[in-house]
Structures are given as structure tokens and as C-alpha cells.
Amino acid sequence: MAVTRMTDQQHAVDTTLVTGGVDTHKDTHTAAALDHLGRCLGTRTFPATTAGYTALLAWLGGFGVVTGVGVEGTGSYGAGLARHLAAEDVTVVEVNQPDRHTRRRAGKTDAQDAINAARAVLSGQAGTTPKAGTGPAAAISALRTALNGAVKSRTAALNQLDALIVTAPAALRETLTPLTGTTLITTCARLRPGTDLTDPRTAVKTALRRLARRIQHLTDEITDTKTELATLTRQALPATTALFGVGPDTAAQLLTTAGDNPDRITTEARFAHLCGAAPIHASSGRTTRHRLNRGGDRHANAALYRIAIVRMRHCPSTRAYVERRTTEGLPKRHIIRCLKRYIAREIHQALIADLATLTHTP
Structure with a gap:
């Protein structure tokens, strides 16, 4: 108007x-x-x-x-x-x-x-509030991007290293095959290939040394980034990380999904829907039912799943709940879905408290 x-x-x-x-x-x-x-x-x-x-x-x-x-x-x-x-x-x-x-x-x-x-x-078709991108959620997201990239690169380098060892000359392959883990990486990083790259043995040694040193560098980068993420997450989310089964990695993922602005998740139902843990209506005619929500942030949903698995193994109250629902005839996968919904409610309350503290901190 x-x-x-x-x-x-x-x-x-x-x-x-x-x-x-x-x-x-x-x-x-x-x-x-x-x-x-x-x-x-x-x-x-x-x-x-x-x-x-x-x-x-x-x-x-x-x-x-x-x-x-x-x-x-x-x-x-x-x-x-x-x-x-x-x-x-x-x-x-x-x-x-x-x-x-x-x-x-x-x-x-x-x-x-x-x-x-x-x-x-x-x-009114669009009404989602975007992430503010001005607080610890944005900082954690940036560090997680670097961490995920380093992990993928190290995995690729490890696969390349193993493939080279399989096709390496017999003497070199027999020397390296019994070695595993850090010992294998350290041994390859200390190889002295020589200068004649026309010799396949020399070329393979050169490639193995470079891959091993790349893996060592990426391992150091991953360790440092994980330490920084853990420190930042515990500092920004003291209430969330204090919950049973919630570690720095899962808390960082859930904050990244929620964003820095609490107005994105004003209710626990909205947060559960954002994490794909809220059931969806699938009613028709005389049939009234709900179905699994396959939307939302699947990384956040996976974080809720890990929390649920930890609690099912180590939390007495959760174990009692699982036993009761199993007695009632509910399948394990349905029990986990119910647990994720309950956990989302608990996480939402803790996140709101932590975000409110960050907002009012000068």
C-alpha cells in the first residue's frame, strides 16, 4: 500500500x-x-x-x-x-x-x-532469515572449511601412496608393504631417491617421498585446526558443549547450521526442521500419519545422530528409554529418530542461551 x-x-x-x-x-x-x-x-x-x-x-x-x-x-x-x-x-x-x-x-x-x-x-513465499555471518558461527564455518579440505587432501594422498607402493618395483614394494601408519609415512618421507629420474625405482621413490611429506604437512595442519576449533567452540558454546554426548565437532556443526542470529531459530520446532529431525505430515483422506523428513541440513542431522548413538551406549536415561520403546515394539531406527527430535529440543535451548550470551557480551 x-x-x-x-x-x-x-x-x-x-x-x-x-x-x-x-x-x-x-x-x-x-x-x-x-x-x-x-x-x-x-x-x-x-x-x-x-x-x-x-x-x-x-x-x-x-x-x-x-x-x-x-x-x-x-x-x-x-x-x-x-x-x-x-x-x-x-x-x-x-x-x-x-x-x-x-x-x-x-x-x-x-x-x-x-x-x-x-x-x-x-x-510471503520466501521468509527465511539469512545467516548473519558476523559472529563465531562464521568463524567456525571458515575453519571447518579448511579442515574438511585438508582431510580430503590427506585421504587422497594416502590412497595415492598405497597405489604407488602396490605397483612399485619388487624390492621397494617388499620393503614398504609390511609397514603401516606413521611408520610407513616416516619411512617414505626419508627416502633418498637419487637424481636419475629415468629409472622407475628413482621416480617412484621421489613420488613416495613427496606424497609422504605432503601427508605429514596435512596431518600437522589438521591437528592445529582441530585444536583451534575445539578452543573456539568451547569458548563460544559453553552450555551446548556441556551437554551429554556433545563434543566440539558436533557443537560446531550445529552452530554452523543455526547461524549467529537467534531469530533464525525462534522455536525448537524450527531448529528441528532445520536439522531434518522434525516429522512431516503425510496424511491423506482417512489416513493420518507422519513420515521421515529427508530435508534440512544433513550434516546437522548426522551430528544429532552421533549424539544419539553416544547416549544410547553411555547415558542411563537414554538406555532406559530405548529399552522401554523396544518393549513397545518400536524398531531401532524409529527410536533413533525420536531421540534425535528430543536431542534437537535440548540443543536448541542450549544454543539460544549461548547465542544470547554472545549477543550481550561487550
Whole structure:
């Protein structure tokens, strides 16, 4: 709707309520402005820089009062813009890409995607609050990215090392095959291949030494990153890490999923749905039932699963619950799903307490 505003001269001025939409890319962002009736007021492309973010917001404000902006890719190309808009007290809504059927029927342009993003916000179809990306969740996410990359690289190097040993010349293979673990890596790192790379034995020794030293370097990197993550997680989430079965790794994953802003998970039901631990209605006609939720963040769901397994083995109250439900005839997989839902409720309360403490810490 339109808002009537009085100026100093007591003249009525009609101010349009504007909803923005942004299709984000690496170098440019295309914005669209809609009025309260969904009519397109204009589209424009801006550079993906701080100056571009400022110009984009000023351009939207030139049409009226900005009530909200839908941004695609708030976790990737749109992260910088989302943080800038949030810092200017603009309501930011995370918008998913349109489904393939709609895109195939209507075509695809950056301007049309921006218009679709704005309409998703205006219609209420999109209402997800993006992650703030300004607190410990963002810091933990960055460290976890480095850790996961190092672990994958070390695994690949170990597989390459084993494959080279299998096809190595007989004498070298017989020497290295009985060795395992750290002993094998240390031995390969100390190989002295020589300089004649035309000799297969020399070339294999050179490759094994380089792979072993790469593995050693990656192992040190993984150890250091895990130590940093554990320290940061315990510092940021004292209540969450104090829960039974919740270690630094699972707590870090759950905080990464939740984000730094508590308004993303205002209820424990929303958090459970975010983790894929909330059952979904699957009723039809006279049949009333629920089914497994295969959506949500599967990494967070896996973290809840690990907590449930630990408690099933070591927590007396959980073991008693499992025995009772087993007696009632419930399969183990269903019991685990119930446990994950209960654990999500407990984790939500602890996360909210920790995030509230972080918010009020000067």
C-alpha cells in the first residue's frame, strides 16, 4: 500500500512501499524494485563491491520506503550484500532459485530472476532469515572449511601412496608393504631417491617421498585446526558443549547450521526442521500419519545422530528409554529418530542461551 507522509509545509506526499529483489553473481548484482501491487518499478545492475551495495540500496530507496529485500545466494555471492543491508537495518530475506518448471516456462535473465526474488518476498513465499555471518558461527564455518579440505587432501594422498607402493618395483614394494601408519609415512618421507629420474625405482621413490611429506604437512595442519576449533567452540558454546554426548565437532556443526542470529531459530520446532529431525505430515483422506523428513541440513542431522548413538551406549536415561520403546515394539531406527527430535529440543535451548550470551557480551 501507499503511505501518506506530511512535509514541513503540511502537504501530503505519497510514499510507495518498495520490495526489492537481487540476483547475485560474482562480479555484479542485478536488482529489481516492485511496488505493493507487484508492479515492476525498474531493474538495474550494480558492481559487487561495497560502493555497489551502497548504490543499490540508494537506488531502491529512490522509489519509496524499502520494506524488504530478497537476495539469492546469501551464503555465497550474496553474502556481502546481505551483511551490508542488515547493517543498514534493512529486512533481508533469503530466496531460493525458482523451480526448473517455472524457469523453463518463463525463461531466464538476471532481471527476471531479480523480479522473481522480489515477488517471492512480497507474496510471503520466501521468509527465511539469512545467516548473519558476523559472529563465531562464521568463524567456525571458515575453519571447518579448511579442515574438511585438508582431510580430503590427506585421504587422497594416502590412497595415492598405497597405489604407488602396490605397483612399485619388487624390492621397494617388499620393503614398504609390511609397514603401516606413521611408520610407513616416516619411512617414505626419508627416502633418498637419487637424481636419475629415468629409472622407475628413482621416480617412484621421489613420488613416495613427496606424497609422504605432503601427508605429514596435512596431518600437522589438521591437528592445529582441530585444536583451534575445539578452543573456539568451547569458548563460544559453553552450555551446548556441556551437554551429554556433545563434543566440539558436533557443537560446531550445529552452530554452523543455526547461524549467529537467534531469530533464525525462534522455536525448537524450527531448529528441528532445520536439522531434518522434525516429522512431516503425510496424511491423506482417512489416513493420518507422519513420515521421515529427508530435508534440512544433513550434516546437522548426522551430528544429532552421533549424539544419539553416544547416549544410547553411555547415558542411563537414554538406555532406559530405548529399552522401554523396544518393549513397545518400536524398531531401532524409529527410536533413533525420536531421540534425535528430543536431542534437537535440548540443543536448541542450549544454543539460544549461548547465542544470547554472545549477543550481550561487550
